[in-house]
Amino acid sequence: MTNRELFYRYLGLPSFTPVGLEIVKAEGLYLFDREGKKYFDMVSGITVSNIGNRHPKVLEAIREQIDQYLHLNVYGEYIQTPQVKLAQKLASLLPEKLNSTYFVNSGSEAIEGALKLAKRYTGRTEIVSFVNAYHGSTHGALSILGNETLKNAFRPLLPDVSIIKYNNTRHLEKISSRTACVVIELVQAEAGIIPIEKNYLYQLKNKCAQNGTLIIVDDVQMGMGRTSKLFSFEHYDFVPDILVLAKALGAGMPLGAFIASKEIMDTLAFNPELGHITTFGGHPVSCAAALAGLDVLLSDNLIPAAEEKGRKIQETLTGHRALGEIRRAGLAFGIDLADPAKRELFMKACLQEGIVIDWYMFKPATFRIAPPLTITPDEIDQACRRIIYALDSL
Numbered sequence: 512m513t514n515r516e517l518f519y520r521y522l523g524l525p526s527f528t529p530v531g532l533e534i535v536k537a538e539g540l541y542l543f544d545r546e547g548k549k550y551f552d553m554v555s556g557i558t559v560s561n562i563g564n565r566h567p568k569v570l571e572a573i574r575e576q577i578d579q580y581l582h583l584n585v586y587g588e589y590i591q592t593p594q595v596k597l598a599q600k601l602a603s604l605l606p607e608k609l610n611s612t613y614f615v616n617s618g619s620e621a622i623e624g625a626l627k628l629a630k631r632y633t634g635r636t637e638i639v640s641f642v643n644a645y646h647g648s649t650h651g652a653l654s655i656l657g658n659e660t661l662k663n664a665f666r667p668l669l670p671d672v673s674i675i676k677y678n679n680t681r682h683l684e685k686i687s688s689r690t691a692c693v694v695i696e697l698v699q700a701e702a703g704i705i706p707i708e709k710n711y712l713y714q715l716k717n718k719c720a721q722n723g724t725l726i727i728v729d730d731v732q733m734g735m736g737r738t739s740k741l742f743s744f745e746h747y748d749f750v751p752d753i754l755v756l757a758k759a760l761g762a763g764m765p766l767g768a769f770i771a772s773k774e775i776m777d778t779l780a781f782n783p784e785l786g787h788i789t790t791f792g793g794h795p796v797s798c799a800a801a802l803a804g805l806d807v808l809l810s811d812n813l814i815p816a817a818e819e820k821g822r823k824i825q826e827t828l829t830g831h832r833a834l835g836e837i838r839r840a841g842l843a844f845g846i847d848l849a850d851p852a853k854r855e856l857f858m859k860a861c862l863q864e865g866i867v868i869d870w871y872m873f874k875p876a877t878f879r880i881a882p883p884l885t886i887t888p889d890e891i892d893q894a895c896r897r898i899i900y901a902l903d904s905l
Contacts, residue, residue: 532867537564540883540890542867550862551894553882554869558700558732558843561759562807563883569762572803576796586614586792593798600805601770604741606750611776612768614793618731618757619647621767622694624787625753626651628771629692629725631778631786638669639686639693639724641677643702643873646694646729655694658873677702678711683718692725692753697743700732703874704838704845712747725752725775731767732843735759736808736884739818739841762804764797813884817842820891824880827895833857833902844880851876853905860901866894 512520514533532550536543540563542550555561562569576593583589598612613628615621630636640646640655647653653662654669662668673690675682677699686693693715699705719726728751733743735756740746742754752775757767779786808814821842828846829837835847848854854876861868869879882894 530862530867532862539563539565540886548865550865550867551882551890551897552867553880553894553898554867555759555881555883556763557758557869557879558737558881559758559761560763561735561737561884562762562804562811562813563885564763566762566804566807566885568807569800569803572799573764573796576799580795582791582794586789591793591795591798593795593802594793597798597802597805600802601768604805605754605770608750608752608772609754609770611773612770613776613779613787614798615767615769615789616765616792616794617647617767618729618755619649619652619767620789620792621731621755621757621769622646622652622655622727622729623649625727625755625769626655626692626694627787628753628769628775628779629727632775633691633723633725635689635691636671637673637687637689637691638671639673639675639690641695641699642674643677643699643705644674644694644696644729645701645872646731677705678708680711680714683714686715686718686722686724688722690719690722690724692727693719694727694729696729696733697747698733698738698840698843700843701872701874702845703847703871703877704840704843706838706840707747709747712749716749727751727753727755729755731755731757733840735805736814736817737841737843737881739815739821741808741814743840759804760801761797762800762807764794764800766794766797766801767792808884811885817884820884820886820888823888823891824895827891828898831899831902833905842881842884842886845871845874845877846880847874847877848905850905854878857901857905860904861898864897864901866897866901868898 533545534542542552602610642657644657654672657674673685675685697707730743754770760766835849838845871877
């Protein structure tokens, strides 16, 4: 049997219509299939490969760590250098009150930990999230997901969850002294790149402050330089109570984190002790890779350059007859097709041109462009030409 046949026979799949590319090698911006065809990875593995695939400094850090040790014990029991160094580095880059990091394996796990932390610290049960928000697929994360179609088959989910409209000030009245936390993306990703309005954020911040409600910012997709700042909240005069990171944090390795003040975080350590535990969270190889990846982001000037690169893509594609609105946050795009019925045709045309794109979960006629921040101006020109060829075929 071929790998393709084995893939469909033995793997549990989230849909019956996967893209089905068989990739045998990845390097930088590029993916290569079994026939040797090269593809531009214009979604960074869904905003994971912010510094490209297999960055040499990340590979070096991984090799050095595997020569030392792999898994030792459940997270938090032994002092492990990669975890310690990464937590220290993050604290040095974040506002003073975000000084305690709990490492996990993924974005969904980080959301689960953040929800538990908010409930434990406040002693409250109500959680507020937003229509068209995506925070993961585990039970708690699914409970606060802002799309009923994806949730109905799995009920009952967490009780005491309110879903309100994003950028709608009237709905802020739902936040009360019962509310443990509000979970928010400052750029809603799966809604097709919808940024928060500044006035709305400030009203939200004030409402939460009045009620003693914690604000959790989900920066899983938009963190680690994607918006032209290391963290999305840096675009605003605002610091969350809890920050959630994953995806690009691991520089290609599985890693997630929720970050808070030491005062808040320490409530997971008593009544009960071991209030949150994980076996593989903060795996030493993942933390070593993350530390190297973070150094690349900072030392290679990739983060501020994301704005200029994003603007170049936007200017090149704007005005094409097959496109509608183009929304952008740094080097993340939500681009509407003028004719939603041509979605599948466009996807096939892009693959034929060697371009990997993707669609947003809650905006099926909107395609995602979010290339590695390492993409060069010449690579932008090449990729945009191919995207335009695909658009011209519609």
